[in-house]
Amino acid sequence: AILSLDAKNAAIVTKHANLDVAVSECILGALSFNGQRCTALKLIFVQKEIAAEFTAKLSEAVSALKPGLPWEKDVKVTPLPEVNKPPYLKECIDDALAKGASVLNIQGGYTEESFVFPAVVYPVNSEMKLYHEEQFGPIIPVVPFEEIEEPIEYQVNASHGMQVSIFSEDPQEVSRLIDPFVNLVSRVNINCQAQRGPDVFPFTGRKDSAEGTLSVFDALRSFSIRSLVAAKLTESNKELLNTIVRDHDSNFLSTDYIF
Known part of the structure; x- marks a missing residue:
């Protein structure tokens, strides 16, 4: 229960965001270790006014990632360790395509044995598997939104509550997002990816993400009988x-x- 840590961490990119920062951090958050981290960004909300520019930059950057084996120089995307993961990811992409989404980047979703090239899927909505299920793999679902209450409402209804990443340069807007999200998730990241450390920070979760607070110190105490x-x-x-x-x-x- 303490170390469950399943998650569907969201990023929120508003019209006041620095798009270059947002794209760079979202790629790190969504695709480090092929997105196979509980702290990975698994759903990106982007405000409609900037959605076209953001997805274009994101798709271009993802397409430029070097695939290969982990020990090769500058490789960013590697084969997956789970036999059933590629078919599941294809199922998620096919479900989104059938319900109106598109894969925006070149070679997105290309599969060869255990290798899957990252796919930027847009526009994702609440009818799709990618909106609700933790893909735990190299798919970046992007959800357009108009009002800031929409990503807040997503988190209110989500079954998990670990982290969120907020991308905005507007102090008042960031403040309006911080206040509700600190009661919905356990870590709010400002203009950076969701992440684990440093170890002196508590590693926490709400809802189905975990029960309790974990850092190295807290974990030792949680699993020790005094x-x-x-x-x-x-x-x-x-x-x-x-x-x-x-x-x-x-x-x-x-x-x-x-x-």
Whole structure:
């Protein structure tokens, strides 16, 4: 329950965003490790006024990614480790195409054995599998929206609640998004991808994403049962315990500052 961490993390790109930053961070968020991270960006909402420009930039950048094997230089997209993943991704793409979406980038969705080239799918809507299901693979579904309440409403109704990425240079707009989202997800990223670290930060989730708060420190505490040794405060007990500590007879009782 604590480490469940399923997610359908959304990015919200408003008309006030720096599109170059948004495209770069969305690609990192959606396609690092082929999108096979719980923290990956798995749904991108983009305001309609800039949707054409954003998707054009995004598609061009995705098409330029180098495919290959992990140990080859500058490779960004690699084969997938799951036998059933390519057919599932094709199923998701075919479902979107049948309901009005298109694959925008060159070679998007191309499959060869366990390799799938990333696909930018647009426009995605709530009738499609890609809107609701965690694809956990190299598909970037893009949802156009008019009013900022639309991506908020998505998160209200979503079954998972891990992170969100907000792309905007407007302070008032960012503020209006932060306030509802901090009660819907557990980390709000401003002008950057959703991500795991650093380890000093809590790693948290809401709804079906997780129960509890995780960082390295919190994880150790979550999976550890605290134990203690107790005795009444008498002279004989003090002498007994101090002798054990002094002579290093116990691994557990090993600090003398307590006494």
